[in-house]
Amino acid sequence: MTLSLEHFLTVAMLLFSVGLIISLSKRNAIGILMGVELMLNAVNLALITFARFGESEMSISGHAFVAFVITVAAAEAAVALALVISVYRTRGTIEVDQLSLLRF
Amino acid sequence: MTGFGVSVAFWVLSVLTLASAGGVMASRNLIHAVLFLIVVFLGVSGFFVLLSADFLAMAQVIIYVGAISVLILFAIVLTPRAERDNSETVMVLPAIFLGISLMAIMLFVLYDANWSVTATEPSLSAAVLGSSLLSVWVLPFELASVLLTAALVGSIMLVRSPSDEEGDLA
Numbered sequence: 679m680t681l682s683l684e685h686f687l688t689v690a691m692l693l694f695s696v697g698l699i700i701s702l703s704k705r706n707a708i709g710i711l712m713g714v715e716l717m718l719n720a721v722n723l724a725l726i727t728f729a730r731f732g733e734s735e736m737s738i739s740g741h742a743f744v745a746f747v748i749t750v751a752a753a754e755a756a757v758a759l760a761l762v763i764s765v766y767r768t769r770g771t772i773e774v775d776q777l778s779l780l781r782f
Numbered sequence: 783m784t785g786f787g788v789s790v791a792f793w794v795l796s797v798l799t800l801a802s803a804g805g806v807m808a809s810r811n812l813i814h815a816v817l818f819l820i821v822v823f824l825g826v827s828g829f830f831v832l833l834s835a836d837f838l839a840m841a842q843v844i845i846y847v848g849a850i851s852v853l854i855l856f857a858i859v860l861t862p863r864a865e866r867d868n869s870e871t872v873m874v875l876p877a878i879f880l881g882i883s884l885m886a887i888m889l890f891v892l893y894d895a896n897w898s899v900t901a902t903e904p905s906l907s908a909a910v911l912g913s914s915l916l917s918v919w920v921l922p923f924e925l926a927s928v929l930l931t932a933a934l935v936g937s938i939m940l941v942r943s944p945s946d947e948e949g950d951l952a
Contacts, residue, residue, distance in 0.1 A: 681783040681792055683899055686829065687892050689796050693822070695885035696803040702877035703870040708857055712806055712819050715850065719826045722842075729906065730833040732897070737904035741911045742919045744838055748845055749926045753933035755850045759857040760937035766861050767943070775871050 686727040694720035707762045707772040711755065718751045783832075791832060799825030812858050812866045820851045837908035 694717050701713025722744045729740025766772050798821065805818035823846040830839035858866065870877075915923050 679784070679789050681788060681832075683897055684892060685792060686833065688889065689799065689829070691885055691888045691892065692800055693803055693826075694888075695881040696800070696807060698884065699877050699881035700807050702880065703874040705869050705871045706812060706867070708812060708854060708861070709815065709868050712815060712854065715819065715846070715854075716803060716806065716822060719823065719846070722838075723826055723829055726830055726833045726835050726838065729835070730904070731899050733900045734904070736914070736918075737900075738906060738910045738914045739918070741835055741838055741906060742914055744835070745841065745911070745915065746919075746922055746926055748838075748841060749930065752845055752850060753929055755853055756933050756937045757940070759853055760940035762857055763860055764940045772861055 683727060683731040686731075687724060690720045690724040690727065693717075693723065705773050705775060707765070707774055708759070710774065711758050711762070714758075715751065715755065718747060722747055788832065791828070795825050795828045795832070799829070810868055812868045813855070815868050816851055816854050816858065819854070820847055823847045823851065834903070834906050837911055 697713045697716030697720060699713070700716060701710045704710050704713065725740045725744050725747070729737045729744075732740075734740075762772050765777065769777060771777070802818045802821035802825065806815045806822065809815045809818060823842060827839040827842040827847075830836075830842060
């Protein structure tokens with residue numbers, strides 16, 4: 679059988695939806711971060727799929743964009759986990775439904 | 783993209799990746815969730831190899847599997863044992879509803895749109911990626927290094943304890 683753009687994009691979309699559900703529903707801040715990482719991976723997969731199958735004069739731009747997304751994701755993970763540890767020090771918990779100091 | 787081996791690899795990778803993503807959602811222990819997350823990262827790097835993105839597959843393994851998952855494990859270990867359950871808030875049903883609706887919309891658009899697909903495989907080697915990063919994308923490339931430095935300094939500043947900061951002015 680022939681693998682096409684639709685096959686890979688379907689996997690990317692399913693992965694994105696699972697990541698969205700995880701990041702919206704988890705109680706633990708680290709669990710939310712894992713959902714965000716899943717969504718970033720799904721987006722990378724979609725970009726690489728378009729770079730491989732899409733009609734373009736400069737397909738390698740998709741790969742360059744994925745390289746930047748990986749860089750920003752690494753920076754985001756480092757800062758977000760530092761924030762989690764900082765919040766744990768001051769509040770004693772990282773469960774997001776108990777961090778309601780700013781809630782109306 | 784034809785061939786029996788490629789098809790088998792695609793289906794095995796799809797099942798592995800999506801089942802492990804479900805495992806991240808379903809496992810009750812955060813450590814198990816991180817282990818499932820590592821399998822997802824490896825599966826996505828397998829897809830990168832299938833799509834002839836060799837360099838990015840290697841970068842995915844080194845950065846995501848090697849660095850980010852270790853970082854997440856460290857954050858879990860630095861927070862107490864009681865916090866290691868991976869349960870959901872009351873928003874789980876709206877979240878599932880939203881996720882499934884978004885998936886339905888995206889799948890509809892995907893199979894409805896008329897994608898202009900290339901007939902020949904484009905040249906996507908690591909050499910082409912390197913020369914494009916240092917010619918067309920050189921400004922974002924330099925900005926990425928500034929961003930990494932800022933993130934490094936920022937996360938170190940964020941996790942310093944108050945007793946460390948007292949010695950700053952001396």
